[in-house]
Amino acid sequence: MDARYRFGIEEEYFLADAVTRDTPQHTQAYHDALRARIPSAERELLAAQVEVATSPSDNPAAARAQLMELRAGLAEIGKEHGLLVLASGTQPLARWARQRQTKKQRYDRLMQQMQMLGQRNVVCGMHVHVEVPRPSERVDLMNRMLPFTPLLMALSASSPFWQGRDTGLAAYRLSVWGEMPRTGLPDLFEDEADYERYVAAMTRSGAITDASFLWWTLRPSVRYPTLELRVADSCTRLDDTMAIAALYRCLVRLLDRSPSLNRGQSGAARAITAENLWRAQRDGIRAAFLDTDGGTVPFRVGLDSILSLVGEDAAALGCEADLDWLRTLAETGTSSDRQLAIFAGARGNARQALSATVDWIAAATAGTAR
Numbered sequence: 001m002d003a004r005y006r007f008g009i010e011e012e013y014f015l016a017d018a019v020t021r022d023t024p025q026h027t028q029a030y031h032d033a034l035r036a037r038i039p040s041a042e043r044e045l046l047a048a049q050v051e052v053a054t055s056p057s058d059n060p061a062a063a064r065a066q067l068m069e070l071r072a073g074l075a076e077i078g079k080e081h082g083l084l085v086l087a088s089g090t091q092p093l094a095r096w097a098r099q100r101q102t103k104k105q106r107y108d109r110l111m112q113q114m115q116m117l118g119q120r121n122v123v124c125g126m127h128v129h130v131e132v133p134r135p136s137e138r139v140d141l142m143n144r145m146l147p148f149t150p151l152l153m154a155l156s157a158s159s160p161f162w163q164g165r166d167t168g169l170a171a172y173r174l175s176v177w178g179e180m181p182r183t184g185l186p187d188l189f190e191d192e193a194d195y196e197r198y199v200a201a202m203t204r205s206g207a208i209t210d211a212s213f214l215w216w217t218l219r220p221s222v223r224y225p226t227l228e229l230r231v232a233d234s235c236t237r238l239d240d241t242m243a244i245a246a247l248y249r250c251l252v253r254l255l256d257r258s259p260s261l262n263r264g265q266s267g268a269a270r271a272i273t274a275e276n277l278w279r280a281q282r283d284g285i286r287a288a289f290l291d292t293d294g295g296t297v298p299f300r301v302g303l304d305s306i307l308s309l310v311g312e313d314a315a316a317l318g319c320e321a322d323l324d325w326l327r328t329l330a331e332t333g334t335s336s337d338r339q340l341a342i343f344a345g346a347r348g349n350a351r352q353a354l355s356a357t358v359d360w361i362a363a364a365t366a367g368t369a370r
Contacts, residue, residue, distance in 0.1 A: 010129070012044055019082065047101065128232070129221060152229065156234075168282075170281065239325050242325070285300075
């Protein structure tokens with residue numbers, strides 16, 4: 001097994017009141033319990049959110065076991081405090097006007113800068129860090145990774161509802177996140193020096209404190225020698241999380257060993273990627289993606305093509321089993337598809353149907369439902 005390309009996964013979750021399924025008004029006791037029993041869990045911008053991260057690893061089975069334990073621990077403590085834990089890009093019943101900010105200096109400053117945009121930011125994502133053997137190559141890898149990000153977005157889709165409504169999109173989260181500055185696809189930088197000039201201009205001017213305030217769908221990490229994927233919704237099912245993380249890790253290795261692949265990204269190529277990202281948001285795994293020749297490629301065809309490309313990498317990194325799940329996911333549907341099916345099939349009014357959807361998200365997050 002190739003011991004390079006270590007990876008780590010960060011997952012953000014919502015907290016919901018177990019009775020109303022809505023945003024809980026009191027979360028301090030839950031966060032206090034987390035701090036005592038799961039010190040690695042972190043508070044997020046909003047009080048009804050929590051984040052966990054796995055340790056850096058080159059062992060997919062170990063990362064899965066750690067994340068499974070973290071999810072189970074969060075859910076157990078939630079049960080003790082009358083709360084549900086939800087891994088999804090949006091919380092179907094949450095209203096942004098009811099959110100309360102977490103009291104923390106960074107978040108105080110952020111909320112002061114973002115104003116209403118910060119309070120409206122009721123979304124959760126899944127981030128994957130992959131260690132790059134030569135960190136100075138991360139900007140080049142970021143440019144060449146861009147065309148793959150729409151497919152990764154489609155696979156993670158888990159945010160069809162917003163403010164108690166069916167949005168008609170498979171993944172609404174990026175639309176909310178896109179209200180914030182410095183989000184969306186990163187610009188194309190000539191090289192690392194060009195990127196560093198941009199970061200220097202932004203920090204010296206006081207526009208940002210450091211490069212961690214660049215919230216793109218893909219970025220070089222400030223703290224680690226990694227390229228960080230940020231496009232994905234928080235994945236409801238652990239199998240989805242591990243499969244998407246495995247595919248991204250394989251793609252990093254593929255690009256690193258194939259320096260000509262996707263080289264020479266242009267403005268037109270980036271614009272096509274932006275269109276494909278929108279199609280992934282709207283249609284999820286039913287999207288047809290544009291290619292650079294003006295044709296379209298059905299999602300399943302594109303997925304099969306990419307899985308063929310990374311076969312060698314999957315073998316080297318020991319994650320073939322996780323990649324196999326992607327074909328099942330493409331056949332049976334994403335979290336978004338499942339949420340919409342539950343909503344459509346539930347008895348009662350829209351509120352009751354959304355409550356049933358929240359219940360499935362909570363059960364699947366904890367691993368007691370698929």
